[in-house]
Amino acid sequence: MSNIAALLADIVGAHNLLTGDAVTDDYSHDEVLTTPPQKPRYVAKPATADEVSRILQAATEHRIPVTARGSGTGLSGAAIPRNDGLVLSFERMNAVLEIDPTDQVAVVQPGVTLTALDAATVDTGLRYMVYPGELSSSVGGNVGTNAGGMRAVKYGVARHNVLGLQAVLPTGEIIRTGGRIAKVSTGYDLTQLIVGSEGTLALATEVTVKLHPRLDHSATVLAPFADLDQVMTAVPEIVASGLGPYILEYIDNVTMAALVHTQNLELGIPDRIRDSCQAYLVVALENTTSQRLDEDVERAGELVAELGAQDAFILEGSSARKLVEAREKAFWTAKAIGADDIIDTVVPRSAMPEFLAGARDLATAAGAAAAGCGHAGDGNVHLAIFCKDTRARKQLMTDIFALAMKLGGAISGEHGLGRAKTPYFLELEDPAKVALMRRIKHSFDPAGILNPDVILATAE
């Protein structure tokens, strides 16, 4: 056993340190499509913030690259470690520490999955509203990528739902930021700086998240449109209507066909409409009483009709749930039908028609294809890119990202940059901002040990 391994084993206990052949393939990848897996030299499974602190101190002292891992469900490769590095797995720090119905918060360890947190809150009538599709994802992972998901249009992304952290700096200090408080103007907002930093600044060892009341009454309106542009024009009208949908998604016809086919969806849409529509809008509504919900659904039906929908199908109970679940699995569908890469670019809502038309044109010109769906209410477009040639695909992705940025958007709305998107970011982002981010990174992580290939890549 190497000196480093002995040191780490001393911190977490020998059975919580994996080295050599004991490191299983699981720790070499997340769900990114393009970046190849890499096995780390060490996997450490700490049980406490103090153990995390001692691991990071050792890593800083010995210059060991550290990649934090929650459930490994990320889509950008932020959890792929270096070959000579350490995976710090939060799988043992998976306790729900407290559900506080008065302050409407949950305090959890980072390894808690969304499934576990949902189970822990169900009896309180409250719920953590960040749902990035994958329910096996961890809260710590949500913090790392600033996860979003379908409900963000009403409830915001992880950033808006994370109120406080206990976090460990790469130099070992354990700090607390924010708290079970809704507002704070007391120095720099370290919570928000760490959220979305993809394990490059500090590692969260405890997360305080906001809970919202579960509303008892919900229904989903599915509206087919002949024209994708009509969908995009409808979105801001629905946002402005005061209906407050908790889901507002678009699904293009290619993606809908794939979802229906791969997941055996039965939505009751006549062939005539299905064949003539370019895209669907999914509007999910919820309210405190069934009467208010019924009124809202009726108003939503009228509104989409005014906005050009060919029809409006009210989905309730299991068919609504199945559609939403199918949409949540859009990534898996894209993967199943052979997508070569995925994009989760965000643009201003008003720029979605121009962005989608431009991305389609770029794909066509490259002999490729792009199909998708997205969080229309947030301007967050998810495209599956079909382009076998790696070089052509990278150029196409670069061009699509550049287009999004020209329109006032950004490369990633919720997946994060990871290893997969970091090179595009470094190529396209304002060098003054990248330089500032490097200085901020240095202010947290002077030895550069935390996920050194993500956001601000250094030479491997």
Add this chain to the structure above:
Amino acid sequence: MSNIAALLADIVGAHNLLTGDAVTDDYSHDEVLTTPPQKPRYVAKPATADEVSRILQAATEHRIPVTARGSGTGLSGAAIPRNDGLVLSFERMNAVLEIDPTDQVAVVQPGVTLTALDAATVDTGLRYMVYPGELSSSVGGNVGTNAGGMRAVKYGVARHNVLGLQAVLPTGEIIRTGGRIAKVSTGYDLTQLIVGSEGTLALATEVTVKLHPRLDHSATVLAPFADLDQVMTAVPEIVASGLGPYILEYIDNVTMAALVHTQNLELGIPDRIRDSCQAYLVVALENTTSQRLDEDVERAGELVAELGAQDAFILEGSSARKLVEAREKAFWTAKAIGADDIIDTVVPRSAMPEFLAGARDLATAAGAAAAGCGHAGDGNVHLAIFCKDTRARKQLMTDIFALAMKLGGAISGEHGLGRAKTPYFLELEDPAKVALMRRIKHSFDPAGILNPDVILATAE
């Protein structure tokens, strides 16, 4: 004219640079009660981001302390300059650049006042929802302090409503952060780091803020309670009810008496109730239809009765508006009745009873008094401190802040630290966090020119 003055005059034009006797008293203070005014050596009034950039470059080169100023309505002394320093006043950068109803954003220069922004949005049916009491405050000032106000319980504080910035670094680089987008996971969130940094990291020269639909129907329920603890116990119940109040305030009887007296309020509360109640709860509701509003008001009335209110008065139209305006002016009332300092501590909602009782006990033990009101829904307690002896008052403030922090709260919920609260912060905050904030500050401002006495004070 000194070399520096000539340099600055060259950037902004001679008539937009004030020096010597031309510097009026206005530039020497904001509305803080305790910190004495200080006249700066220079006042520069730039018109563009480029001019701001050139000023900051010159300031960095010549080590001139720079204090940014919006409307000067801050309550913590963050706009008080150094004697040898420069006030960078945004009074000429006061244009509403764009109201975009599709993306539901406004793009404004930092000197725009809330009154001007409200006027610019009224015809669109949208509104900027941050209302920190003082309508002459500027959006740039809101960014600096992460301003809150009464509507934060529903709409969040400035942090939740600022989507993007154009900002100038102290070294002169002009960067853009965020945008008219609802979510982004593309590198560190520089927007959120600059919001609330009180002019110590970078200066915003353009702000993109979120707009929300104006709801047409609103009413206010005023509920007197015999006991302050009952009010505090009622608050989380109302938050959890799903009624979604846009204002949820408590006002103690001392403060209510002062508001009624100084502002000639006529609330129609019988003497019998007024004399026997310790505190009031103000619950403002809004909805899309009058029918829904009426239902909500009825439900709120029932709920406060269940929670122990002595009665529930429905205020509509002008009496509701007058009460809210009076509450907004609570600071001026406190000042008028001789308050020696003010506190805007935030604690978890659940800790408000313990905090208020503790603060009262500390004040009594110090031979002082503390009365107040606050954003109960946010746990944001505003106390007026009556204690003539400076030393005793500083000790009392320290003890109250320490109590708030022990309960999981923070020194300031929305006013910011400014010059007034920075010493308490540096005394009470975890040194590891302060050290980290110093390194972050240095990553933006290597020469330490931006508001050097605020958040992280250096020797003057």
